[in-house]
Amino acid sequence: MKxxxxxxxxxxxxxxxxxxxxxLGRSVTVESFQAEExxxxxxxxxxRWVVGEGEELxxxxxxxxxxxxxxxxxxxxxxxxxEARGRGIGRLLWAVLEEAAREVGAAGLVADVxxxxxxxxxxxxxxxxxQHAHRFASELDLKxxxxxxxxxxxxxAEAQGVxxxxxxxxxxxxxxxxxxxxxxxxxxxxxxxxxxxxxxSQVHALLHLDHDPRPDWLILAVxxxxxxxxxxxxxxxxxxxxxxxTATHPQARGRxxxxxxxxxxxxxxxxxxLTVMRTNNHSSNxxxxxxxxxxxxxxxxxxxxxxxxxxxxxxx
Numbered sequence: 001m002k003x004x005x006x007x008x009x010x011x012x013x014x015x016x017x018x019x020x021x022x023x024l025g026r027s028v029t030v031e032s033f034q035a036e037e038x039x040x041x042x043x044x045x046x047x048r049w050v051v052g053e054g055e056e057l058x059x060x061x062x063x064x065x066x067x068x069x070x071x072x073x074x075x076x077x078x079x080x081x082x083e084a085r086g087r088g089i090g091r092l093l094w095a096v097l098e099e100a101a102r103e104v105g106a107a108g109l110v111a112d113v114x115x116x117x118x119x120x121x122x123x124x125x126x127x128x129x130x131q132h133a134h135r136f137a138s139e140l141d142l143k144x145x146x147x148x149x150x151x152x153x154x155x156x157a158e159a160q161g162v163x164x165x166x167x168x169x170x171x172x173x174x175x176x177x178x179x180x181x182x183x184x185x186x187x188x189x190x191x192x193x194x195x196x197x198x199x200x201s202q203v204h205a206l207l208h209l210d211h212d213p214r215p216d217w218l219i220l221a222v223x224x225x226x227x228x229x230x231x232x233x234x235x236x237x238x239x240x241x242x243x244x245x246t247a248t249h250p251q252a253r254g255r256x257x258x259x260x261x262x263x264x265x266x267x268x269x270x271x272x273x274l275t276v277m278r279t280n281n282h283s284s285n286x287x288x289x290x291x292x293x294x295x296x297x298x299x300x301x302x303x304x305x306x307x308x309x310x311x312x313x314x315x316x
Contacts, residue, residue, distance in 0.1 A: 003058065003089050005096050008048035013037075015057035016050065023079045032238065039211055045074060045104065049096050051089050058084040061093040063100055067202050068191055072107030073307070094127060101310055108309040115302045129306035133190075134283040138297035142241070142270050142277055145296060147263060154260045161224035162257065164264050167215035178218060179203045181228055185247035190282035206244060208235045219264045221248070221257045232261040234269065234277075241269035243279040246288065258291045266295070 008016065017033050020026065040046060044065040052058040059080040066075035076097055080090050101109060111129055113120045157164075167178060179200040186192050186203075204210060207218065217234040230248030234241055243265060248257050269277050279297070281288050 003051050003087065003092055005049050005051055005092050008050050008060070012048075012050055012057065012060075015052075015055055016048070016060060018055075019057050019060060019079055019081060020077075022081070027238075029238075035211075039205075041205070047100060049093065051092065057081070059089040059093055061097050063097055066110065067198065067206070069110045070108070070307075071196060073110050074101065074104070074106045074108075076101075076109045076111050078111075090123065106310055108307055111306045111308075112303045113306060115304055121304065121306075124306050127308065129308045131304050132307040133305040134302055135191075135280050135305065136283060136289070136302040137278060137280050137300040138289075138292050139300055140266070140277040140292075140295060140297045142266065142275050145266060145270070147266070150259060150263050150295065153256055154263055157221070157255070157257055157260045160255060162229060162255075162260075163222045164260065165220050165222055167218040167220075170215060175209075175215075176200065178220075178231075179207075181231060182207070182233065182245060182247075185231065185249070186245065188250065189245075189247065190284045206235075207233055212236060217265065217268055219261060219268075221252070221261055223252075229255070230257045230261055232258075232265045234265045236272075236274070239274060239276070241265075241272070241274045241277040243277060246279075246291075258288065259294060262291065262295060 013034055014030050017028055017030050021028055046062070046064040048060060048062050050057055050060040059078075061079070062075075062077040064075050064077075069075055078090060078093050078097070080093070097109075109129070110132075111124055113124060115121075115134065167175065170178070182203050183198045183200060187195060187197055192198075198206075208214070212235070214234070214236065217236075219232050219234075220228055221230040223229050228249065229252035230246075232246040233244045235244055236242070243262065246258055246261055246265075248255070248261075266277060277297075278300075279292065281292065283289075283302070
């Protein structure tokens with residue numbers, strides 16, 4: 001039977017989730033996928049196409065805006081069922097994606113590929129994608145975690161007059177200030193260095209304040225004069241605690257605050273009954289990778305961020 005690419009419909013959700021879970025090794029439920037889709041900002045670009053029908057969905061592509069991508073670039077995720085590979089489905093989906101990218105005038109495409117998947121890396125490479133970054137996922141077993149060896153680091157921070165607090169009971173002005181603080185710190189990370197500062201609405205969504213607010217998981221290190229020195233922010237994905245960001249103000253670096261901040265997040269995750277904490281780090285972020293290792297995070301397969309520029313601009 002000839003494969004045909006068609007537009008995604010809401011009825012494809014169960015098969016889409018099953019296929020993407022299979023390819024990505026995830027366990028997303030249809031309900032959580034649909035809830036996430038309902039929360040998606042309608043002004044942010046998102047399109048899907050599929051090959052197959054119902055439970056026989058053989059492939060799909062998601063072409064969408066992702067806030068961590070460079071300005072003008074759009075994210076591309078192509079899925080082909082393992083049993084259907086080698087039949088040209090990937091080529092068909094790629095042709096639709098290329099045409100759509102030209103239509104919307106994308107400056108380039110970004111794709112994420114597991115660093116343990118040489119076939120997919122090669123497939124992307126044949127289409128012009130090149131490695132831009134390497135990120136590592138790390139996980140901490142919260143059930144087995146022992147904070148005792150890390151209490152001296154917390155004591156050293158507190159000896160500097162640093163207090164650790166969170167956003168519980170914060171008024172609107174403080175929340176807005178916090179969103180700005182996170183936006184500023186984000187542009188100082190290897191992931192977003194050189195990118196425009198995020199709008200506060202984007203930070204608000206990143207921290208799940210629009211649908212699952214946990215102000216007690218937005219933790220601040222505050223100096224003796226009330227100055228904000230650093231933060232760690234945690235959100236929840238199903239039964240997983242995800243550490244979105246741990247960062248310190250440039251003037252507070254070298255004071256050993258990152259580990260105590262993470263320690264407070266770990267405490268809160270355990271109090272919530274969660275058993276695993278996950279985070280992702282750019283391979284060049286050596287200080288944070290070292291903190292994670294000290295805390296006992298175990299490295300999981302990483303992902304290559306691949307870029308394909310589609311157009312260039314020139315100045316006079």
